[in-house]
Amino acid sequence: DVVLHAxxxxxxxxxxxxxxxxxxMQLLxxxxxxxLVQHLDGHTGATGVFGSHLVKPVPGSRYAAVVPEESAVPAYHHQCVAELGRxxxxxxxxxxxTVEAIEPAGEQWVLGVQxxxxxxxxTRVMRGLVEAAAAWGGRRAG
Known part of the structure; x- marks a missing residue:
């Protein structure tokens, strides 16, 4: 995990x-x-089965630009964000x-979803990544 964090x-x-x-998202x-919260109840289906629950976007966020309305998402997780990273x-x-999506401030397209x-x-979240990658085109920041 140290290598993945880096x-x-x-x-x-x-x-x-x-x-x-x-x-x-948790790794980010x-x-x-x-x-992280080490154990979270109620965000899975039966054992080994994806559940579904609603997530609400925060107005003005990168996620809200991609998915502006409350929507049902497929989920199977037992950990979640406790304190946000820098x-x-x-x-x-x-x-x-429960925190369901995170992003940094600024123009860079970075999004973590739970x-x-x-x-x-x-497919809007996946399409958002593809569009951002195409626009970025491999250029280096800075």
């Missing part, structure tokens, strides 16, 4: 578009100095207050 921090430093999914948060903000939450957008039918 890699996540370096990707952010380089300006590369980044989408952290589930553990990837920890790489930037945040902490420079991160909440960009979506579940009804119970759920699995690749498992659902709504």
């Amino acid at each position: 890699l996540a921090a370096e990707v952010v430093a380089l300006g590369t578009p980044l989408l952290g999914i589930c553990r990837g 948060n920890v790489a930037l100095g945040g902490t 420079g991160l903000a909440v960009s979506a939450q579940a009804d119970d207050g 759920w699995h957008p690749e498992m659902g039918e709504d």
Whole structure:
């Protein structure tokens, strides 16, 4: 995990578009100095089965620009963000207050989501990453 933490921090430093999914969001948060709740109930289906719950975007966030309305997401997680890492903000939450998406301030397209957008039918988060990567085109930050 030390290598993954360093890699996540370096990707952010380089300006590369980044989408952290589930553990990837948690890793991004920890790489930037945040902490995790070690066990969370109610965010899975039956054992080994994805559940679904609603997430609400924070107005003005990068996530809200991609998905502006409350939406159901496919989820299977038992950990979540406790304290945010340096420079991160909440960009979506579940009804119970669980942090469901995080992002840093600024123009760089970095988004962490607690759920699995690749498992659902709504492709807007994945499309947002692809569009950001195409616009970035491999240029280095700075």
